[in-house]
Amino acid sequence: MTLLLQIHAQMIRNHFFLDPFAASKLIEFCAVSDFGNLHYARKLFDQIPEPNTFTWNTIIRGYSNSPFPKPSLHLFNKMLKSRATPNSFTFPFVIKACSHLAACKEGEQLHGFILKSGIDTDLFSVNGLIHMYGTCGKIDLARMLFDTSPERDLVSWNSMLSGYVNCGLLQEARNVFDEMPKRAVVSWNAMINGYIKCGEIDAARDLFDKMPTQNVESWNILIAGYAKCGRLESSRKIFNEMPEKNVVSWSAMITAYAQGDHPKEALVLFDEMKNCNVKPNWKTIVSALSACAHLGALDRGKQIHRYVDQSKMKIDSIIATALIDLYAKCGCIENAVRIFDVLPSKDVFTWTAMIGGLAVNGHGEKALELFSQMKEAGVRPNEVTFVGVLCACSHGGFVEMAKEYFDSMRTIYGIQPQIEHYGCMVDILGRAGHLKEAVSFLESIPVKANSVLWGALLGACWIHGDAKIGEYVGDLVIELEPDDGGIYVLLSNIYATVGRWDDARNLRMRMKSKGLSKSPGRSSIEVQGTIHEFYVGDKLHPRTEEIYLMLDEINLRLRFVGYTPNTSYVLFDVENEEKEEAVSYHSEKLAVAFGLISMEAGEPIRIVKNLRVCRDCHTALTFISQIFKRDIIVRDRNVFHYFRDGSCSCRDYW
DNA sequence: CGGCTAGCCA
Numbered sequence: 001m002t003l004l005l006q007i008h009a010q011m012i013r014n015h016f017f018l019d020p021f022a023a024s025k026l027i028e029f030c031a032v033s034d035f036g037n038l039h040y041a042r043k044l045f046d047q048i049p050e051p052n053t054f055t056w057n058t059i060i061r062g063y064s065n066s067p068f069p070k071p072s073l074h075l076f077n078k079m080l081k082s083r084a085t086p087n088s089f090t091f092p093f094v095i096k097a098c099s100h101l102a103a104c105k106e107g108e109q110l111h112g113f114i115l116k117s118g119i120d121t122d123l124f125s126v127n128g129l130i131h132m133y134g135t136c137g138k139i140d141l142a143r144m145l146f147d148t149s150p151e152r153d154l155v156s157w158n159s160m161l162s163g164y165v166n167c168g169l170l171q172e173a174r175n176v177f178d179e180m181p182k183r184a185v186v187s188w189n190a191m192i193n194g195y196i197k198c199g200e201i202d203a204a205r206d207l208f209d210k211m212p213t214q215n216v217e218s219w220n221i222l223i224a225g226y227a228k229c230g231r232l233e234s235s236r237k238i239f240n241e242m243p244e245k246n247v248v249s250w251s252a253m254i255t256a257y258a259q260g261d262h263p264k265e266a267l268v269l270f271d272e273m274k275n276c277n278v279k280p281n282w283k284t285i286v287s288a289l290s291a292c293a294h295l296g297a298l299d300r301g302k303q304i305h306r307y308v309d310q311s312k313m314k315i316d317s318i319i320a321t322a323l324i325d326l327y328a329k330c331g332c333i334e335n336a337v338r339i340f341d342v343l344p345s346k347d348v349f350t351w352t353a354m355i356g357g358l359a360v361n362g363h364g365e366k367a368l369e370l371f372s373q374m375k376e377a378g379v380r381p382n383e384v385t386f387v388g389v390l391c392a393c394s395h396g397g398f399v400e401m402a403k404e405y406f407d408s409m410r411t412i413y414g415i416q417p418q419i420e421h422y423g424c425m426v427d428i429l430g431r432a433g434h435l436k437e438a439v440s441f442l443e444s445i446p447v448k449a450n451s452v453l454w455g456a457l458l459g460a461c462w463i464h465g466d467a468k469i470g471e472y473v474g475d476l477v478i479e480l481e482p483d484d485g486g487i488y489v490l491l492s493n494i495y496a497t498v499g500r501w502d503d504a505r506n507l508r509m510r511m512k513s514k515g516l517s518k519s520p521g522r523s524s525i526e527v528q529g530t531i532h533e534f535y536v537g538d539k540l541h542p543r544t545e546e547i548y549l550m551l552d553e554i555n556l557r558l559r560f561v562g563y564t565p566n567t568s569y570v571l572f573d574v575e576n577e578e579k580e581e582a583v584s585y586h587s588e589k590l591a592v593a594f595g596l597i598s599m600e601a602g603e604p605i606r607i608v609k610n611l612r613v614c615r616d617c618h619t620a621l622t623f624i625s626q627i628f629k630r631d632i633i634v635r636d637r638n639v640f641h642y643f644r645d646g647s648c649s650c651r652d653y654w
Numbered sequence: 655c656g657g658c659t660a661g662c663c664a
Contacts, residue, residue, distance in 0.1 A: 023655060028656080056656065092658050127659045158660040193663080197657075220663040227664095251664040283664050626660040 008044075023048045024055045027062065038066055053084045057093065064093040064100070072097035073106055080281070088120045094126035095642040104136035127155045134163020139172075152182075158187055164193035185215050192218065196225035220248050227256030231472050245630040247278055255287040257355050263291035264531060267300060280307075282319055296608035296635050299529045301326045315339075321349045328357025331606060331633040331640050348379050356388030361640050362649040364396025390424035395433060395639065395650070402428045417445075423453055430460025435469045451481035457485065459612070470494040485516035522610045523587035527598050534594070537585035541594065550593040554624060563623050565616055586617050588634060594629060603632035612636050622648055 030041035045059045063072040076094045098107035115218045126149050133142035133559035136379035142163045156179040164173035173194045186209040195204035219242040226235040239253045250273045256267035270288045320343045327336035340354045351374040358367035371389050386409050393402035409415045429438035438457050442449045454477040461470030474491035488511035495504035524533045595605035613636050625632050626646035632640040
């Protein structure tokens with residue numbers, strides 16, 4: 001590229017006339033070669049007073065091969081208005097651009113134009129059209145072209161095959177695959193991909209084993225395929241066995257872990273990848289960041305953020321969204337805002353991440369303010385945006401506003417509310433104590449309320465100590481989800497709070513006889529880049545002894561300021577002392593104790609918990625933040641708690 | 655004067 005620029009500069013110095021041929025050559029170098037610079041090519045092109053067909057073809061080809069092929073179509077239309085006429089070389093590029101953009105209308109227009117113009121077309125254009133129609137879902141038109149074409153080559157067959165795969169027509173794809181006279185590796189890959197798209201991973205594997213030679217992509221397709229079916233061990237096995245890996249292989253495996261609820265493994269693999277000197281690209285980074293966000297691993301996330309800065313990777317809206325999500329999910333909302341504010345172009349994903357981040361961090365008003373800014377900026381909210389907006393209403397306690405936003409989804413934006421949105425509404429009504437209204441809401445919605453929705457309402461009954469509605473709702477949930485131990489515990493806790501010990505005990509017995517248990521509380525804390533996990537009362541950590549000593553000190557000092565454990569609803573059938581012990585060793589307390597002994601004074605303690613914080617721990621943590629002069633940030637299953645100087649950001653309302 | 659088109663896994 002540098003050399004090219006030098007030559008061009010020389011030409012300008014010597015006052016060479018930039019004739020269309022020389023210009024085309026220059027443009028070709030800029031636009032088409034791998035180290036190309038489309039921007040420069042376009043500048044050159046715009047300087048040419050009268051481009052000829054060759055020049056037009058070159059610039060159109062440049063755009064059609066780039067990730068942003070749209071200008072190809074625009075330039076083609078301009079070409080038609082100019083004196084240059086398109087020829088048989090022009091069409092394949094424009095068709096490719098249409099394919100790439102899935103621009104069906106433009107493609108059909110182009111097809112009509114080609115037929116009318118009488119300009120010679122060859123197999124390349126026909127193949128392009130077959131592919132274009134396949135991509136746009138007009139598979140019948142593709143088939144017609146394929147059947148009526150006087151000749152066919154491997155590319156024609158492959159285009160037809162991928163068209164069927166794209167349209168999800170597995171049987172037709174298989175027919176083409178069986179009939180084709182010759183198969184390339186790409187044909188096999190397309191067919192394997194077809195099976196995976198239709199969820200038939202074992203058939204895909206069968207084909208993979210039968211193909212004569214596999215390439216890296218074949219292996220990569222299988223990694224992703226197994227991951228889609230939730231078979232992570234098989235993905236990993238493929239990953240380990242493959243003869244050579246490229247950056248996509250690594251990214252595919254990291255993404256499989258990140259999206260398959262194994263964020264720790266994702267990060268381990270990310271480190272391994274760097275040790276193997278494979279350079280991560282933006283997709284790897286996004287997956288790694290999302291793993292950090294899941295774990296609440298702030299230090300690791302910051303480390304990756306630094307890497308992005310150092311490697312001069314462009315912070316586009318995709319990476320920015322991942323970073324905003326990371327900082328929001330780690331409770332560093334200021335960092336998220338900082339990234340958001342300097343980002344020049346924000347898309348709906350960026351706005352949505354920021355709105356949801358503010359909402360979950362307890363800044364309901366700000367989130368709603370941002371929502372109106374987003375609308376002013378002309379960005380159309382999607383269904384995820386509304387989850388964030390409703391969440392903001394929920395944490396801010398804006399019941400009436402929530403109803404308005406909820407209605408506007410359908411009336412203004414034409415978005416059908418989904419389970420998540422109903423869930424938010426139940427949450428909002430439930431928190432505000434409008435339990436009866438929440439019940440009738442759930443009974444009136446057009447879809448059948450599932451156990452998650454009723455479960456959310458049951459949680460609200462517990463918070464408000466309403467055993468009457470709780471019983472009604474609880475019975476409903478148990479009927480829907482008879483094997484969820486958490487529900488039994490919740491309902492029996494509700495009974496226990498109002499002193500209905502017999503009912504509570506009966507429920508526990510029912511639960512026990514079914515062999516159910518509640519998923520254990522788990523908290524994790526990051527200390528110097530390492531994640532430490534704690535379960536209720538576990539003694540697995542290497543520093544267990546110190547941790548329990550610290551806990552004793554905490555409990556002593558808590559008592560000193562007049563705090564006694566609230567055990568009204570836990571383990572009602574054990575002795576009082578044991579009850580106290582049970583709440584003292586909740587996983588978040590273990591994590592806090594570990595944080596206090598292992599972190600620098602003044603460093604905030606950040607904890608991620610899989611369930612919701614219980615009322616007792618909430619009170620205890622409030623006191624601890626004051627006694628030990630520590631900021632404690634707990635990420636609950638659905639909200640953040642910032643404990644500082646004896647108060648919590650959720651204003652004891654969650 | 656040029657020689658494209660098929661695959662897309664993260």
